[in-house]
Amino acid sequence: MMSTIASRFIAHDATCEDDVLARIVFGATSGPPCIENGVPTLHLAMYDDARDGFAEIWTCAGPIRSGRFNDLVFAHDDEFLFCAGFIPSSGQYTEATRKAYGDAFALVGELNFPKIFRMWNFIPHINGANREGLEVYRDFCRGRAIAFERDYADASGMPAATGIGTWGEGVGFYFLACRANSPRHIENSRQTPAYAYPQRYGPKPPSFARGTLLRDALFVSGTASILGHETVHEGDLDEQWRVAIGNIAHLIGAENLEAQKVGGGCTLRDLDWIKVYYRHSTDLPRVMKLAQDAFHPNASIRYLRVDICRADLLVEIEGIASYRHPSD
Numbered sequence: 001m002m003s004t005i006a007s008r009f010i011a012h013d014a015t016c017e018d019d020v021l022a023r024i025v026f027g028a029t030s031g032p033p034c035i036e037n038g039v040p041t042l043h044l045a046m047y048d049d050a051r052d053g054f055a056e057i058w059t060c061a062g063p064i065r066s067g068r069f070n071d072l073v074f075a076h077d078d079e080f081l082f083c084a085g086f087i088p089s090s091g092q093y094t095e096a097t098r099k100a101y102g103d104a105f106a107l108v109g110e111l112n113f114p115k116i117f118r119m120w121n122f123i124p125h126i127n128g129a130n131r132e133g134l135e136v137y138r139d140f141c142r143g144r145a146i147a148f149e150r151d152y153a154d155a156s157g158m159p160a161a162t163g164i165g166t167w168g169e170g171v172g173f174y175f176l177a178c179r180a181n182s183p184r185h186i187e188n189s190r191q192t193p194a195y196a197y198p199q200r201y202g203p204k205p206p207s208f209a210r211g212t213l214l215r216d217a218l219f220v221s222g223t224a225s226i227l228g229h230e231t232v233h234e235g236d237l238d239e240q241w242r243v244a245i246g247n248i249a250h251l252i253g254a255e256n257l258e259a260q261k262v263g264g265g266c267t268l269r270d271l272d273w274i275k276v277y278y279r280h281s282t283d284l285p286r287v288m289k290l291a292q293d294a295f296h297p298n299a300s301i302r303y304l305r306v307d308i309c310r311a312d313l314l315v316e317i318e319g320i321a322s323y324r325h326p327s328d
């Protein structure tokens with residue numbers, strides 16, 4: 001039997017069981033990843049008060065081994081690898097990001113988990129300027145893109161990802177990779193592939209796919225109010241929500257999947273393990289109402305107030321859609 005992988009949200013201070021591959025604490029502090037009680041743990045400063053936070057845990061079938069590689073912390077079973085890293089804040093992220101991502105790609109090669117299927121990046125002062133006046137997000141994207149070009153061997157391409165703000169100092173990132181499964185990266189016909197965004201959004205485009213399908217999980221990247229490559233409805237939360245949610249519905253729906261040569265289709269009711277990132281604290285009640293109306297009543301939703309990678313975006317949504325193969 002091949003291992004399976006799953007995530008869930010638990011209390012920020014809950015203790016973990018044996019099958020836990022990794023833990024990400026969305027709390028009030030941040031720092032380099034560590035191994036706590038044998039479990040790779042990444043703390044991200046996403047809330048003013050830790051009591052408002054939560055932990056995301058990833059479980060697999062085990063047995064699990066954990067370790068370190070340069071500044072990275074990892075754990076894996078026979079099939080799935082979790083890895084987390086940290087890039088200290090500085091006036092220039094390109095080189096440190098290239099190095100951290102280069103190390104990550106070396107690790108997946110070394111340990112033979114060549115297929116990365118989901119990545120998350122939490123970037124401080126994401127809309128601020130680096131020491132050359134380049135936006136921090138664009139600086140980060142430049143290093144990440146160079147690492148993908150030089151060091152990522154997997155021919156199936158770039159995975160689903162999130163690139164979003166954090167209140168911590170330093171970029172915290174984590175990702176999941178597999179060995180024998182065959183993840184399928186999926187684009188959205190309503191959106192320009194991020195890796196093909198024009199130069200006006202930065203010297204190197206963002207390196208991610210809109211979604212990645214792995215067995216019965218369709219990992220939906222951070223999704224915002226972008227059509228083609230342009231932000232639409234600047235300043236209007238309700239309309240940005242409508243476009244973002246429409247982008248997800250389209251991405252995971254039968255028509256788009258068919259265009260991507262994948263059978264079947266999902267709806268927003270199939271989405272779970274949702275994170276809603278919103279820019280302005282005053283928007284929380286409205287964002288909660290919109291999310292409760294859009295998603296299944298049993299879906300787990302967490303709300304995080306952070307900056308978003310384009311200064312004109314007010315909301316971004318990610319999740320995991322449960323996918324049924326048409327033949328099952």
Ligand code: 3EB
Nearest residue numbers: 161162163206208221222309
């Ligand atoms: C976008 O569609 C919005 O840089 O990893 C979404 C998901 C976004 C991932 C990333 C950025 C990233 O361009 C921003």
